[in-house]
Amino acid sequence: MNKILLFNPRSANNKYRIPNSILNIAASVDGKYDWVIVDGNCEHDPMVKIDSYLSTGEFKYFGFTVMPGPQLRQAIIASKTIKQKYPDTKMIWGGYFPSNQPNAVLYSGYVDFIINGPGDHAFPALIDALEKNEPYEFIRNLIYKATDGKIIKTAKEDLLDQDNLPPLPYDKLNTFYPITKFLGKTYLGEKTMAYHSSIGCPFTCSFCAVVPIYEARWKAKSAQNVYNDVKYIKDKWGADAIEFHDNNFFVSEKRAVEFARLIKPENMTWWGMARIDTMSKFKDSSLAAIRESGCKIIFFGAESGNNAILEQMDKGGTQTGDQIIEFAERLKKFDIIPEYSFVLGTPAPTQEQVQSQIDFEIDFIKKVKAVNPKTEIVIYTYSPVPTEGSELFKQVIKSGFRFPETLEDWISPTWESFDLRKNPLTPWLTPDMIDKIRNFETVLNGVYPTVTDIRLNMLKRMAIKLVATMRYKASMYQYPYEIKLLQKVWRYRQPEIQGF
Numbered sequence: 001m002n003k004i005l006l007f008n009p010r011s012a013n014n015k016y017r018i019p020n021s022i023l024n025i026a027a028s029v030d031g032k033y034d035w036v037i038v039d040g041n042c043e044h045d046p047m048v049k050i051d052s053y054l055s056t057g058e059f060k061y062f063g064f065t066v067m068p069g070p071q072l073r074q075a076i077i078a079s080k081t082i083k084q085k086y087p088d089t090k091m092i093w094g095g096y097f098p099s100n101q102p103n104a105v106l107y108s109g110y111v112d113f114i115i116n117g118p119g120d121h122a123f124p125a126l127i128d129a130l131e132k133n134e135p136y137e138f139i140r141n142l143i144y145k146a147t148d149g150k151i152i153k154t155a156k157e158d159l160l161d162q163d164n165l166p167p168l169p170y171d172k173l174n175t176f177y178p179i180t181k182f183l184g185k186t187y188l189g190e191k192t193m194a195y196h197s198s199i200g201c202p203f204t205c206s207f208c209a210v211v212p213i214y215e216a217r218w219k220a221k222s223a224q225n226v227y228n229d230v231k232y233i234k235d236k237w238g239a240d241a242i243e244f245h246d247n248n249f250f251v252s253e254k255r256a257v258e259f260a261r262l263i264k265p266e267n268m269t270w271w272g273m274a275r276i277d278t279m280s281k282f283k284d285s286s287l288a289a290i291r292e293s294g295c296k297i298i299f300f301g302a303e304s305g306n307n308a309i310l311e312q313m314d315k316g317g318t319q320t321g322d323q324i325i326e327f328a329e330r331l332k333k334f335d336i337i338p339e340y341s342f343v344l345g346t347p348a349p350t351q352e353q354v355q356s357q358i359d360f361e362i363d364f365i366k367k368v369k370a371v372n373p374k375t376e377i378v379i380y381t382y383s384p385v386p387t388e389g390s391e392l393f394k395q396v397i398k399s400g401f402r403f404p405e406t407l408e409d410w411i412s413p414t415w416e417s418f419d420l421r422k423n424p425l426t427p428w429l430t431p432d433m434i435d436k437i438r439n440f441e442t443v444l445n446g447v448y449p450t451v452t453d454i455r456l457n458m459l460k461r462m463a464i465k466l467v468a469t470m471r472y473k474a475s476m477y478q479y480p481y482e483i484k485l486l487q488k489v490w491r492y493r494q495p496e497i498q499g500f
Helices: 020-029 047-052 070-085 094-098 102-106 123-131 170-176 221-238 253-266 284-292 307-312 323-332 349-369 391-398 413-419 429-448 458-474 481-489
Strands: 003-008 034-038 059-065 090-094 114-115 142-145 151-153 192-195 198-200 217-221 239-245 270-276 295-302 337-344 378-381
Touching: 003 020, 003 047, 020 034, 020 059, 020 123, 020 170, 020 295, 034 047, 034 170, 047 059, 047 070, 059 102, 059 123, 070 090, 070 123, 070 378, 090 094, 090 123, 094 102, 102 114, 102 142, 102 151, 114 123, 192 221, 221 253, 253 284, 284 295, 284 323, 295 323, 323 337, 323 349, 337 349, 349 378, 349 429, 378 429, 429 458, 429 481
Parallel strands: 003 034, 003 059, 059 090, 090 114, 192 239, 239 270, 270 295, 295 337, 337 378
Antiparallel strands: 114 142, 142 151, 198 217
């Protein structure tokens, strides 16, 4: 009666990746409590599999990992259905969404607890307390609703030494779903594995959902232990490429270079995320070693070429617009593709200023492309994140913006688009501004189709580029229907939504 069911809601159609976050929770209770995993990405109807477990009467605890966006819909529907049918089941959510929106989650009536950040200690401690009918208010990293209806947040736990955590139970996961199913064909390789080598980030960007959870903290596994895990999956299941899903893989130059040295003989290709102002300080020899080890592309949060906007976003560090362009040019000699994300549409006192900022970023992106045409550009529209105390969030609240108060509102079509940073629902952005951002993105992707879309052959790339180039050179972005039609017919892949 105390088994644990762990659920990874669907995050994308026809895309399977090792469910690292929920597997981390499985590792925390492995050997102490019986557990199973249901992966919504691998199930046509995960509720059938879930019900087959719960109907045995052996499962008392149900753990979800819930990211904003696509996972949220399946998580809400599943939680509500399960709580109605199995009311004694204890529902525990973890992930960025519940940590950032605890009121909507806990007042829903069908979620009992939230793990606020890493659950390596909090989750097993909570299960122990519930099993023994003991108090849980002193368990760190916990959010719950008290008997008087008040939302209680317990103290944050220091980040744990990642090397001392139990190993992820890949072999047991393989008994539920073949690991080979999670090794997808991508731009990087035929069998691409997903891996987390660190948690958190040492910066406090006020537009980032990680900041309220980790509060400028970062902890990483050693390069040797990362290599050991990757090597195990490569040797046993044939992985030939790696997506590092760390929020910031390249915090430590020494660690990155050491991993590059270890992984080089394995002939694997890989990708990770970084900050421009951090990696711009790396030695040429370090960048060369990273590329020689198989790193083909690195994602950077450029965010804005406007120094005043970078300050408004509390980007921190030393990043500037000039540095963004200089670093894109520098990476050319190492044959590393920089993947730059930009956030357009931050708040300003007047609509004229908002429009001016958008126009500036469009021109700046074109300058980046001019110095290094291989630079991948990912465009987001600014979507508020509840970073309490930040000046940017104060501006957001002052403008009249409000988050939904119920979970049902969060899964309305408009708010689902918000979570994908496509429809911000912010008062300072007009429909014309949003159209301009989206239309520029369409034209840009026509002239420079992403290299990560492996289905787009050379002939298609040439055709769409021919159609889009005239618009791009003339800055004619309105009504790019001919480009949209080709992208729709050829099912153009957008990295900011679908990844590789």
